[in-house]
Amino acid sequence: MSKQQPAPAPPPPAKTPTPAPAAPAPAGAEEKKPEKKEKPKAPKRRIQVWKLYKLEGDKVTRLRRECPRCGRGYFMAEHKNRLSCGNCGYTMYTKS
Numbered sequence: 001m002s003k004q005q006p007a008p009a010p011p012p013p014a015k016t017p018t019p020a021p022a023a024p025a026p027a028g029a030e031e032k033k034p035e036k037k038e039k040p041k042a043p044k045r046r047i048q049v050w051k052l053y054k055l056e057g058d059k060v061t062r063l064r065r066e067c068p069r070c071g072r073g074y075f076m077a078e079h080k081n082r083l084s085c086g087n088c089g090y091t092m093y094t095k096s
């Protein structure tokens, strides 16, 4: 017994699709509606009014132009080439 033939490797087990074990529905189980996943609500963007004012000593200066149509308290949004009012839609072009 000097030479031993290496035993042939056993063939890999045949892959058989194993069916997922179906959960047995208990008789008389309560009908449960699938819970709807609530989307996380995006935080509402609030206008940061404090950004529009600047305090200098006891004077308040406004950093944005006020809307000529809406008057006080309505500031124009600054864009690249224009200012626009979000309240009434007034647009003022700064560069032509």
Ligand SMILES: [Zn+2]
Residues within 6 Å of the ligand: 067, 068, 069, 070, 071, 074, 085, 086, 087, 088, 089, 090
């Ligand atoms: Zn306006």
